[in-house]
Amino acid sequence: MATVLVLLDHAETGALRGSVLELATAARDLADGGEVHGLWVGDEPVDPALPVLGRHGVAVVHQVSTGAVDPHLTPVLAEALADAVRDTGATVLLALSTFENKEAAARLAVATGAGVVTDAAAVERDAEGRVVAAKTVLAGTWTTRCAVRTDLAVVLLKAGAVVSRHVEEPAPLVPEVRTRALAVSERATRAALVRRTAAAPSDRPDLSSADVVVVGGRGTEGDFGPIEALADEVGGAVGSTRVATDEGWIGHETQIGQTGVTVSPRLYIGAGVSGAVHHRGGMQASGTIVAVNPDPEAPIFEIADYGIVGDLFTVLPQVTEELRRLRQG
Amino acid sequence: MVCVKHVPDIQSERSLGPDGRLVRDGGDGTINELDENAVEAAVVLAEQARDAGEDAEVVVVTVGPDDAEDAVRRGLQLGADAAVHVLDDAVAGSDVFGTATVLAAVLRRLGEQAPVDLVVTGMAGLDGLTSLLPAALAATLDLPQLTLAAEVTLADGAVTVRRDLDHAVEELTAPLPALVSVTDRANEPRYPNFQGIMAARKKPVETLTLADLGVDPATVGTAGARTEVLEAAPRPPRTDRVLVTDDGQAGARLAAWLLERDLVRTTPATGEVL
Numbered sequence: 001m002a003t004v005l006v007l008l009d010h011a012e013t014g015a016l017r018g019s020v021l022e023l024a025t026a027a028r029d030l031a032d033g034g035e036v037h038g039l040w041v042g043d044e045p046v047d048p049a050l051p052v053l054g055r056h057g058v059a060v061v062h063q064v065s066t067g068a069v070d071p072h073l074t075p076v077l078a079e080a081l082a083d084a085v086r087d088t089g090a091t092v093l094l095a096l097s098t099f100e101n102k103e104a105a106a107r108l109a110v111a112t113g114a115g116v117v118t119d120a121a122a123v124e125r126d127a128e129g130r131v132v133a134a135k136t137v138l139a140g141t142w143t144t145r146c147a148v149r150t151d152l153a154v155v156l157l158k159a160g161a162v163v164s165r166h167v168e169e170p171a172p173l174v175p176e177v178r179t180r181a182l183a184v185s186e187r188a189t190r191a192a193l194v195r196r197t198a199a200a201p202s203d204r205p206d207l208s209s210a211d212v213v214v215v216g217g218r219g220t221e222g223d224f225g226p227i228e229a230l231a232d233e234v235g236g237a238v239g240s241t242r243v244a245t246d247e248g249w250i251g252h253e254t255q256i257g258q259t260g261v262t263v264s265p266r267l268y269i270g271a272g273v274s275g276a277v278h279h280r281g282g283m284q285a286s287g288t289i290v291a292v293n294p295d296p297e298a299p300i301f302e303i304a305d306y307g308i309v310g311d312l313f314t315v316l317p318q319v320t321e322e323l324r325r326l327r328q329g
Numbered sequence: 330m331v332c333v334k335h336v337p338d339i340q341s342e343r344s345l346g347p348d349g350r351l352v353r354d355g356g357d358g359t360i361n362e363l364d365e366n367a368v369e370a371a372v373v374l375a376e377q378a379r380d381a382g383e384d385a386e387v388v389v390v391t392v393g394p395d396d397a398e399d400a401v402r403r404g405l406q407l408g409a410d411a412a413v414h415v416l417d418d419a420v421a422g423s424d425v426f427g428t429a430t431v432l433a434a435v436l437r438r439l440g441e442q443a444p445v446d447l448v449v450t451g452m453a454g455l456d457g458l459t460s461l462l463p464a465a466l467a468a469t470l471d472l473p474q475l476t477l478a479a480e481v482t483l484a485d486g487a488v489t490v491r492r493d494l495d496h497a498v499e500e501l502t503a504p505l506p507a508l509v510s511v512t513d514r515a516n517e518p519r520y521p522n523f524q525g526i527m528a529a530r531k532k533p534v535e536t537l538t539l540a541d542l543g544v545d546p547a548t549v550g551t552a553g554a555r556t557e558v559l560e561a562a563p564r565p566p567r568t569d570r571v572l573v574t575d576d577g578q579a580g581a582r583l584a585a586w587l588l589e590r591d592l593v594r595t596t597p598a599t600g601e602v603l
Contacts, residue, residue, distance in 0.1 A: 110469055116459075192502055
């Protein structure tokens with residue numbers, strides 16, 4: 001039995017980031033009969049999220065207020081995590097594998113001696129009860145399993161790593177909410193936030209956790225129309241490559257790759273994407289990979305489950321049109 | 330002080346050994362590409378300081394085996410003034426926290442000679458890609474951290490950065506000394522010219538051991554690592570791959586293939602119930 005703490009990442013609107021429920025599901029398996037607690041850092045109302053958290057097995061939600069200090073500062077988040085670990089006695093902390101959470105985890109680990117695994121694709125306990133995480137490394141070409149040796153295990157899970165499941169029986173409860181204020185240290189705010197501009201909300205799903213991702217690269221020559229049309233037809237997110245963002249064709253936040261967003265959707269469709277190693281490192285763990293490119297030698301075809309040598313401006317609209325026809329018929 | 334790492338070239342065939350550690354002696358080693366952005370950022374800031382009539386020096390630091398000296402040599406070619414290479418067998422197998430302990434000891438040693446105002450790192454190592462080091466080092470040194478900077482400016486004893494995150498853009502500022510990590514969008518690293526390469530040969534590289542730094546070997550290396558790789562295996566290649574040339578109907582066939590495999594919902598999405 002163990003208490004497992006889950007960081008409840010949420011938007012400024014108070015909406016939970018979708019993959020948080022996957023964390024709660026993984027936490028239940030790791031708790032081994034113990035409780036799953038959620039940590040909600042910030043003053044946004046937590047009530048709307050409670051029923052869904054309850055359905056996913058979260059027993060207690062700790063809402064921690066940092067007062068006048070912006071909780072998005074990662075040293076502040078790290079202190080909130082350390083405080084919650086102390087308070088709950090948790091031996092496992094799960095959070096989404098984002099840049100911000102990596103920073104907070106690193107600081108938490110320096111403060112507590114915890115071991116950290118980032119970008120995990122799965123997490124379980126081995127026969128000795130150790131927390132073991134699986135991850136793909138070296139641009140998706142190798143898989144490893146890592147055991148955490150320390151008393152506190154911090155595992156940052158990639159979106160889509162776990163299929164979220166409801167609690168079956170007994171009927172789930174609405175989690176108990178415990179609120180408290182965190183006294184943030186002076187050192188956590190020595191790098192001060194001058195301003196923070198939240199990205200405008202999009203109608204499309206979040207890139208890092210989307211089921212389907214449609215990606216445009218150099219071959220779009222700046223016209224993302226066919227990419228967006230297909231993404232909207234299948235309810236997917238739009239991604240891009242470094243070339244496309246450097247050219248200013250699309251926002252930097254859509255860049256998939258080793259230095260951008262890492263995705264592992266069920267379905268990845270790359271159009272006009274050559275598949276440079278930088279990009280592959282951010283998508284190679286995807287379930288099914290589809291590629292459309294005029295160059296039969298493009299490296300992306302080496303890893304594509306379904307490759308079409310052709311022009312994206314004819315192939316993609318045809319896919320969109322045919323999907324629409326088949327699904328209406 | 331700029332921290333750089335020697336890593337296998339990402340274009341080369343990379344592999345893990347039976348101990349789960351990265352094979353680092355394949356002969357395809359290079360400076361971690363993202364660390365060139367860190368060197369460039371530091372060199373530009375030092376140039377600006379000198380133009381303003383101040384003293385400034387850039388020291389590149391690496392921790393790693395013999396070959397790792399190439400990484401600091403590259404840093405010197407890119408305009409750094411001096412280098413430190415921590416070379417000690419006991420360092421092998423260190424996790425990020427062990428590495429941070431060693432780098433912190435280097436900073437304290439440098440600080441005895443002249444105050445270190447700024448520590449600069451890249452955003453990630455292209456081998457492990459954890460991105461944990463910058464924050465771990467800042468916490469170990471108790472320095473303000475300004476990470477993932479796409480823009481860095483120094484003025485009046487303070488450093489200010491802009492950082493682009495997935496869901497927001499932030500501007501952070503802190504008084505010096507501080508730690509900054511820069512992204513690959515922060516600058517375009519210069520290409521060393523012949524002059525730079527010749528000048529680098531004359532620049533000093535100091536080699537230090539853990540004993541020189543007063544670091545207890547038990548706190549670093551494999552012994553001190555907080556995680557342990559149990560298994561490592563190359564990913565099996567994808568099977569049943571299809572590659573076709575568009576004959577005018579490839580798009581339609583792909584649509585059917587996607588539906589058959591249930592990769593796309595058979596009815597258009599209508600909003601998801603969690």
